[in-house]
Amino acid sequence: MKILLIEDESSLRESIITYFTDEGNICETAADYKSAIEKVNIYNYDCILLDLTLPGGDGMEILRAIKKINKKDGVLIISARHSLDDKLDGLNLGADDYLVKPFHLSELKARVTAIVRRKSYNGSNIITFNEIHIDTQAMSVKIGDNVLILTRKEYDLLVYFIANHNKVTTKSAIAEHLWGDEIDLSDHFDFIYTHIKNLRKKLVEAGCKDYIKSMYGVGYKFENV
Amino acid sequence: MKILLIEDESSLRESIITYFTDEGNICETAADYKSAIEKVNIYNYDCILLDLTLPGGDGMEILRAIKKINKKDGVLIISARHSLDDKLDGLNLGADDYLVKPFHLSELKARVTAIVRRKSYNGSNIITFNEIHIDTQAMSVKIGDNVLILTRKEYDLLVYFIANHNKVTTKSAIAEHLWGDEIDLSDHFDFIYTHIKNLRKKLVEAGCKDYIKSMYGVGYKFENV
DNA sequence: CATTTACAACCAGATTTTTCACTGTATGAA
DNA sequence: TTCATACAGTGAAAAATCTGGTTGTAAATG
Known part of the structure; x- marks a missing residue:
């Protein structure tokens, strides 16, 4: 899950970021109006945490x-x-929820997941793509009945591919999604090749079709032929 | 005791909340359908007071x-x-009791305690997970017939694991659950390792399978293979 | 007060994952 | 065809994370 935290107070920012990052999410931050607007304009997030x-x-x-x-990004103020007025203003403008400081991080998380769940109500937490079944709660992947053991990056990569199946995804988009801010976009992140290769190998070995199609010079497409 | 009051009329809401809060309970409210559904989805309550x-x-x-x-939350309509039809409809749908307005707060309270008591008696206070049996009232743990002596943290950890079995739980989630607010989330709470280790050891020594699976880079999963 | 216990902290070694360098192959443009 | 570049595959270094042992400390117990 990709989250943007717009908050100027640095200590709160730190703890929220640490928390969500530990949970395995990609987090980005913006500390002021300008950079917030910028990020919001360029990227997409599952949920935006917005300090007023x-x-x-x-x-x-x-x-x-x-x-x-x-923008269908979820917004939690x-x-x-x-x-009550502030609350109503926010909700009327289209925010998904409103949380008053101070709060427990677990409540914040609960609300974020609620928003995300509501947004993309797949019903269950099982993502299915042909013979591939992913249980996002258990973080387990099955090909038919074979259980696949994936590393963190491989798992993220697969989920990202399936979420964007039949669309071309550029390397930099993948890098952005898997590493968030930490990545230096001027880098030649050739190590993505490695992850792609490893994922591909594991999938094929488990008897899965090779859905990962390379688009020379562009990126990849997870294709349902 | 944690109570959710779903009621739109504000004066009644106020008085009920005041009453129960004074009694030392945690009370939350929802005034409309949407927020009610939301809260119910996110949190667990001992009893939900539901206005129709x-x-x-x-x-x-x-x-x-x-x-x-x-949801095994108790529900009082x-x-x-x-x-009579309304009453029956509600009870048939699984409500625990039905109270007709207007009523005395003392009666409301009596019924709530009745519901909660009933839940915790017949609603098993024995948690079972394969050969692991936990009596939450006695705070005792058995593996088959072996009694396990666990420390407080180990016990909490085990209960948390079982409550979330087959789901990945991150270290920070565990930390938050076991320590609540006191924990500094910017910490690297390595001490969790110790508790995991100790719990694991005691379980295995008592002849229990090692259900605690490490998810490298993510956290743990209490897995029923 | 002495002793035990629970908890947190630290550390070394093992394990796993991620990154990186390098080689060879495939692709598209000139 | 030739050439520059993108990608695939290999292996190994580097980094991150986990485990198990041990230790210090504070609180609980007797």
């Missing part, structure tokens, strides 16, 4: 911006303002 | 939702509808 009081501009403006450029 | 006439949707739907997502 920001240096350089009002948080509500960011919310408006998100909703304006369509976290704010110290606890008046 | 709600803006935005029928209360019976909420009841259905509760029962659908398993409070409603102005006093026909």
Whole structure:
């Protein structure tokens, strides 16, 4: 899951980020109005955690911006303002939920998952793509009845592929999704090849068709032929 | 005791909440269909007080939702509808009791405690997972017939694992659950390793299979192979 | 007060994963 | 065809993470 945290207070930012990163999510942050708008404009997130009081501009403006450029990203407002009016304003502008500071991280997480679940209500947490079955809660992958043992990156990669099946995905998009901010985009992340190769190998060895099609010079496509 | 009150009329809501809070309970409220469904989906309550006439949707739907997502939360319907049919409908759908407005708060309280007591008696306080039996009231653990002596943290850990069996649990989730607020999430709580290790050892020594599977880079999974 | 116990911290070694360098092959453009 | 580049495959170094042992400390117990 990819999360953007828009929050200026650094200590809170740290702990939230640590928490969600530990949970295995990709987290990015923005500490002020400008960089928030920038990120929101360029990338897509499963959920955006938005603090309302920001240096350089009002948080509500960011919310408006998100909703304006369509964006189906989930938005959870976290704010110290606890008046009903603030709450209603936020929700009316299209936020998915509103959480008053201070809060427990577990509650934050619960609400985020609730938002994400609501957004993409697959019903279950089992993702299925032909013979591939992924149980996202158990983090287990099956090919037919064979259980596949995948490493973290391989797993993320597979989930990403399936989520974007039949679409071309560039290497940099993959890198962005698997590594988030940490990656230096000027790098030649050739190690993606390795992960692709390993995933491919494990899938094929488990009797799965090779859905990963290389698009020379562009990237890959997880293709349902 | 944790209680959820689903009620749209604010004055009644206030008085019930005040009453139960004063009694030392944790109370949450939902005033409409949407937020009710949400809370019910996210959290667990000892007892849910459900008003049938709600803006935005029928209360019976909420009841259905509760029962659908398993949920062993107790449900007490409070409603102005006093026909026998309404009563029967509710009880048939799995509500534990039905109270007709208006009522005395003391009666409400009596019924709530009755429900909770009933739950915790017949609703087994024995958790069983294969050969592992936990008596939550006695806080004792048995492997088959062997009694296990666990420390507090080990016990909590085991219960948490069993409650989340076959799901991956991250270290930070465990930390949050076992230590709550006190934990500094920027820490690398390596001490979890120790508790995992100790629990594992005691379980295995008592002749239990090692269900605790490490998910490298993610956390652990209590797995029923 | 002495002793035991539970918990947290530390450390060394093992294990697993990730990254990186290198070689060979395939592809598309000139 | 030739050439530059992209990709696949191998293996090994580097980094991250887990395990098990041990130790210090504070709290609980007797």
